[in-house]
Amino acid sequence: MDLPPVGLGTMGIDDPDAVATALALGYRHLDTARIYGNEAVVGEGLADGLAASDANGDGVAGGEDLARGGVRREDVTVATKLWIDDLAGDDVGPAARESADRLGVGAIDLLYVHRPRGDYGPEATLPALDRLVEEGLVRNVGVSNFELDQLDRAIEVLDAPLAAHQTELHPLFYKPELLEHAREHGYTVVAYSPLAGGRVSEIDAVIEVAEARDATPEAVAIAWATAKEPVVTIPKASSERHLRANLAAAELELTAEEIAAIDAVEREEELFPE
Template identity: 80%
Template sequence: MELPPVGLGTMGIDDPESVATALALGYRHLDTARIYDNEAVVGEGLAAGLAGDAGVGDAVDATENLDRADVTVATKLWIDDLAADAVAPAARESAERLGVDAIDLLYVHRPRGDYDPEATLPALDRMVDDGLVRNVGVSNFEIDDLDRAIDVLGRPPAAHQTELHPLFYKPTLLDHARKHGYPVVAYSPLAGGRVREVDAVVEVADAHGTTPEAVAIAWATAKDPVVAIPKASSEAHLRANLAAADLELTESEVAAIDGVEREEELFPE
């Protein structure tokens, strides 16, 4: 899939206005999940954004002439939605809550619970054939899981979403994505705010006259084929995260952050 460098992660967002504001500022990738319990919120924000009902201060409203096809709407099936006979009903419920005719990107949230690649993935593929889903992705997979999914689907996933930030990432997952030609969607790129405590990130931010958060996003998106989905709800943070895609780090700056020894996974199994 072709995804913009920065999208909107919505875990914890409970106000449709945040989503509508994001669209007005130029966001074109919205990410949610059934387990977040806010698909309806995202759907309301999407509808408001498409209707041009968001206020963005003195900014030019980027929703003028915005079409539904311009926005990638992604959600995820939780581990109890992954049995072959549960996939389609769960996806239909999600589409209804999101207010969309088709889900642009539907992920397996984790390869756990009722997940059975030989049953779950063909069930997802059938929804693509039926038009309810446009692309099938995976999330929180390891290399063996990815290889098995490719074997079953006969193609790479449309995207792989995984935790990725200066305190935790797996280079082998990026190598796999490059080899097979699919994007990696980095969630929690700000490490829950902990990037402000990472000396290497702070030093690069000071050198550029910007924030550690902007540097963390720029560092992530510098790693082809990574795109990032930081969560933000205020207009100021939404603007800052989107602008971070334009920050260019040097190879030595990226390497300095790569060299951070501390490892802190926020969402382990």
């Protein structure tokens, strides 16, 4: 998938204005999940952002994929995830339709298996996702929090190409082997929690690079992650100041030496283990 380096993670966001503001600032990737309980909030923010752009530009009303001034629906990737109790073969379709209705979209641009647990079974879950692609309700299929063997099995079973793998990735935790697998198989890695739950401002290697670059540790952490092909990030932010800062971080290019210094940080600090 052609995803921007920085998208918007929405876990915990309960105000549609934050989503609409993100769109106005240039965000074009919105990530939510059924378990977050805010798909309707994201959908309202998306609708408000498109309507505001239409009112201020020369957009054409009347269709979700028509140009709307500065923000076009077709340019915004709306992603959500099926929770572990949505993954039985007969439950995938109804759950996805509920999500599409709450999001207010005719098609979900990227639908993930949130975790390979609970009712997940590759031989039942993944063909059900393929059927949604065939029906046009889902445009791309992704998985989240998978291990290498689970990724291999998903690629083997799916008819649709695997578009993305969402995984925790920040200076205190990442698995290089997952990035190599993505490069080998041609899918995107979507990094969640790239700011390590706010802890990047406590990491000496990140602080040193930030001071040398006159940047924030948060900007350095995002730049470090997006320097790793094929990684994009979805930091959560709700204030305009943080939304702007995270988006601008994609413009910061670190040197190989700076990246290596952060790579050398001792890891094992997974925030969201199984």
